[in-house]
Amino acid sequence: MKLLTLNTHSLIEDNYRQKLSDFIVAVSRERPDVIALQEVNQKQNVAAVPKDKLGAYISCDPSAVIREGNHALAVAEGLHAFDLVYHWTWLPIKRGYLHYDEGVAILSRAPMEATDTVRISRVNDYKNWKTRKLLGARVGDVWFYSIHLGWWDDPEEPFPAQWAKVNAHMARRGQVFLMGDFNSPAETRGEGYDLVTRDGWTDTYTAASVRDNGITVSGRIAGWTHRDLPAEGARVDHIFCNFPCRVSSFRVVFNGENEPVVSDHFGVLVDIHPSSHEIEVLI
Numbered sequence: 001m002k003l004l005t006l007n008t009h010s011l012i013e014d015n016y017r018q019k020l021s022d023f024i025v026a027v028s029r030e031r032p033d034v035i036a037l038q039e040v041n042q043k044q045n046v047a048a049v050p051k052d053k054l055g056a057y058i059s060c061d062p063s064a065v066i067r068e069g070n071h072a073l074a075v076a077e078g079l080h081a082f083d084l085v086y087h088w089t090w091l092p093i094k095r096g097y098l099h100y101d102e103g104v105a106i107l108s109r110a111p112m113e114a115t116d117t118v119r120i121s122r123v124n125d126y127k128n129w130k131t132r133k134l135l136g137a138r139v140g141d142v143w144f145y146s147i148h149l150g151w152w153d154d155p156e157e158p159f160p161a162q163w164a165k166v167n168a169h170m171a172r173r174g175q176v177f178l179m180g181d182f183n184s185p186a187e188t189r190g191e192g193y194d195l196v197t198r199d200g201w202t203d204t205y206t207a208a209s210v211r212d213n214g215i216t217v218s219g220r221i222a223g224w225t226h227r228d229l230p231a232e233g234a235r236v237d238h239i240f241c242n243f244p245c246r247v248s249s250f251r252v253v254f255n256g257e258n259e260p261v262v263s264d265h266f267g268v269l270v271d272i273h274p275s276s277h278e279i280e281v282l283i
Helices: 016-030 071-080 159-170 192-198
Strands: 002-007 034-043 087-096 100-108 114-119 133-139 142-148 176-181 237-241 245-253 267-274
Touching (some): 034 087, 034 142, 034 176, 071 100, 100 142, 192 237, 237 267
Parallel strands (some): 002 034, 142 176
Antiparallel strands (some): 002 267, 087 100, 133 142, 176 237
C-alpha cells in the first residue's frame, strides 16, 4: 500500500497549471492508494460544479460547495484522464488569501466507507485563517486523516492544545494514519514532534527500512518567515500510525530530484506492508 501526503499550496502557486500537470503525471505513475492533501483551495464566487460532474466525489460536509477550479476536483479529473478513478472528498475550513475557500482533501483508489470531520482549533470562524479542522476517510477498517496543525508557540492556537484534541479523537477510531503538515520539525526537541511520538504514534520515517533525508521544507516558506528552521531544511510533513505495520520505504517527492517541485512543501510517499489482515485488502 502506498500513501502520499502533500501541502499543495494549490491555486496560490505560480505557474499553477504546469505544476498541477506535473503532480497528476507523477501520481499516475506511482498510483498511491490514499492521498492526503492540505491547503486545497478554490476561488470564491465562481460557479458551482453540478453534482453529476464531480466524478467519484463523497460529501463530508453538506454545506460544502465544489466550485469550478477546485484543486481536488482538478486532480481527480486529471487522474481520470489516465484511466485512474479516485474517490475523493474535500472539507472547506477557512477563507485563505482573501479570495479562496481553503481546506483539506483525501483521495482513495478504493471506495470510502465513511468520512469524519472534527474541529481542533479553539476558534471556529471561517474568516479567521487560524481555524483548523481535520478530514478523515475510512477505507476498509482503517481511518486516514488529512491533517494541518498550527505552530507550537502560537499564542492563540498553540500546537499542544490542538494535538490534545486530535489524540483524544483518534483514541475512538481504531487503526489510524495521520498524514499531513504538522508544522512541527522532527529536528526540534521538546516540541510537537516529541509530543506526538510520546503519545505512542509511530513515525513512518523512522520505521522505514529504506529512507532518504526526509526533508519536506527548504528555506523560508509561508508561516515560517519569523520562525527558525535548520539551514538544511526540516521534516515538517509526516505520516504517523497508531498500530504495528512494516514500512518498506519512505521517500520525499516533488522536491526537484524525485519529481518536479509543485509547492512550497515537498511531498512524502510511503510504502506500507501492514501486519494486520484488515489493511491487506487495500494493497
